[in-house]
Amino acid sequence: MGTEPHLKFYNTLTREKVDFKPIDRENVRLYVCGPTVYDFAHIGNARPAIVFDVLFRLLRQIYGESHVTYVRNITDVDDKINARALRDHPGLPLNEAIRLVTEKTETQYRQDAIALGSLEPTVQPRATENIAQMIEIIEKLIAKGHAYQAAGEVLFDTKSMVDYGQLSKRNLDEQQAGARVAVEEHKKSPGDFVLWKLSDENEPGWESPWGRGRPGWHIECSAMSGRYLGDVFDIHGGGLDLIFPHHENEIAQSRCAHGTDVMANIWMHNGFLQVEGRKMSKSEGNFVTIYELLHTEKLGGRVWPGAVLRLAMLMTHYREPIDFSVKRLEEAERLLAKWPAADIGDATPDAAIVAALADDLNTVAAIQALHALAQAANADPSVLPTFAASAALLGLLPEKVEVDDAVVAEINRRVQARLELLKAKNFAEADKIREVLLAEGIQLKDGKDPATGERTTTWEVKR
Ligand code: AMP
Ligand code: ZN
Numbered sequence: 001m002g003t004e005p006h007l008k009f010y011n012t013l014t015r016e017k018v019d020f021k022p023i024d025r026e027n028v029r030l031y032v033c034g035p036t037v038y039d040f041a042h043i044g045n046a047r048p049a050i051v052f053d054v055l056f057r058l059l060r061q062i063y064g065e066s067h068v069t070y071v072r073n074i075t076d077v078d079d080k081i082n083a084r085a086l087r088d089h090p091g092l093p094l095n096e097a098i099r100l101v102t103e104k105t106e107t108q109y110r111q112d113a114i115a116l117g118s119l120e121p122t123v124q125p126r127a128t129e130n131i132a133q134m135i136e137i138i139e140k141l142i143a144k145g146h147a148y149q150a151a152g153e154v155l156f157d158t159k160s161m162v163d164y165g166q167l168s169k170r171n172l173d174e175q176q177a178g179a180r181v182a183v184e185e186h187k188k189s190p191g192d193f194v195l196w197k198l199s200d201e202n203e204p205g206w207e208s209p210w211g212r213g214r215p216g217w218h219i220e221c222s223a224m225s226g227r228y229l230g231d232v233f234d235i236h237g238g239g240l241d242l243i244f245p246h247h248e249n250e251i252a253q254s255r256c257a258h259g260t261d262v263m264a265n266i267w268m269h270n271g272f273l274q275v276e277g278r279k280m281s282k283s284e285g286n287f288v289t290i291y292e293l294l295h296t297e298k299l300g301g302r303v304w305p306g307a308v309l310r311l312a313m314l315m316t317h318y319r320e321p322i323d324f325s326v327k328r329l330e331e332a333e334r335l336l337a338k339w340p341a342a343d344i345g346d347a348t349p350d351a352a353i354v355a356a357l358a359d360d361l362n363t364v365a366a367i368q369a370l371h372a373l374a375q376a377a378n379a380d381p382s383v384l385p386t387f388a389a390s391a392a393l394l395g396l397l398p399e400k401v402e403v404d405d406a407v408v409a410e411i412n413r414r415v416q417a418r419l420e421l422l423k424a425k426n427f428a429e430a431d432k433i434r435e436v437l438l439a440e441g442i443q444l445k446d447g448k449d450p451a452t453g454e455r456t457t458t459w460e461v462k463r
Pocket of ligand 1: 033035048239240270
């Protein structure tokens with residue numbers, strides 16, 4: 001694998017860029033919080049799916065494909081899911097209705113992520129298939145004096161952990177002073193959070209030492225990361241909004257149950273996405289799902305390829321906020337259109353691009369370098385495989401598309417028409433044809449016939 005680049009990532013836990021050293025280079029371990037499956041994922045949810053896929057690809061490139069384990073969970077137990085099941089399938093028994101909602105949404109999420117060029121994670125565990133692991137952790141927390149039962153709940157006792165709040169840098173007393181939530185009488189401290197709560201007959205539930213009930217949200221990730229990655233692992237990721245309370249509480253549970261100093265060595269968080277300068281929300285009317293972007297004309301009156309959304313996302317560093325817009329998608333599309341389709345063969349990615357990603361996933365610098373490489377490859381075909389390997393490292397490898405004879409004839413007719421317009425010096429109309437073809441994924445390349453000196457045009461279709 002050649003000389004190994006020096007990996008550095010910004011660690012939310014210490015608020016600085018740190019050197020990355022895997023605990024076990026034979027098995028580098030990454031956990032990212034996945035979706036709660038009650039509705040279509042929106043384009044904000046696409047950001048962690050893309051950003052942490054780039055991280056996964058980078059780690060695979062450096063440590064080897066079979067030496068990285070990436071876990072992204074599916075939260076399939078949640079009160080929002082119950083409400084959706086009742087609304088959408090009122091006639092069915094609740095557990096059947098829930099299964100219909102979660103299965104459909106999970107499948108859609110996985111299809112969305114693949115359409116955005118993201119690899120399938122190594123494991124995509126479901127919360128409902130890890131209830132026994134959650135119960136086990138809660139039992140440990142009770143035994144060690146970190147959890148207590150009150151009013152039909154098992155709660156984590158935040159005061160029992162001396163350094164609770166390290167990730168979000170919140171101090172418990174500050175939180176209490178500023179708390180606007182009504183004091184819940186059964187809690188020892190207002191920041192205590194639910195590990196387990198009893199379910200009534202109309203709610204989904206599992207048998208436990210504390211009665212039939214269901215888990216709180218945070219305990220799910222402690223259980224699934226512990227099961228697949230161990231008590232301490234390398235990197236934990238998610239969006240900025242998850243730092244508090246979700247990740248803070250995952251840390252509290254895992255560290256107190258396992259008696260460890262950290263849960264994960266590095267915590268990475270992607271910034272938020274806004275749409276046309278405003279927070280995306282249903283009431284603002286600027287809420288766009290990944291599905292709508294890829295398959296309907298909701299944004300800018302047209303469908304957008306997954307690769308365009310992916311590039312648009314990676315044109316901003318993952319920790320910065322993104323202001324999402326049609327303009328931005330168009331910019332990404334223009335850039336992609338200039339990149340050649342090519343086969344990797346046995347080429348490896350360009351060192352400058354690996355180095356850019358190794359520096360806290362600097363995709364902005366990586367894309368600049370990739371674009372320069374694309375220009376080099378357009379001029380010199382021997383560069384094509386390196387370009388292809390580098391584009392693949394970002395999940396942005398343009399693919400050649402085979403088209404049938406009728407389509408070939410139609411494209412040739414339009415290419416010929418453009419050549420006639422150029423001859424007549426009608427450049428505006430000629431450019432129009434080129435642009436329309438480009439929007440259809442058809443890329444033109446002008447040249448000269450060496451014998452006659454006449455202008456010639458070749459073309460290819462890309463994904
Ligand atoms: P949720 O289903 O809301 O728990 O979100 C799933 C993932 O998407 C989490 O990692 C969130 O932090 C992330 N996320 C949600 N909204 C946005 C947004 N507008 N921009 C970026 N990431 C987001
Ligand atoms: Zn989580």
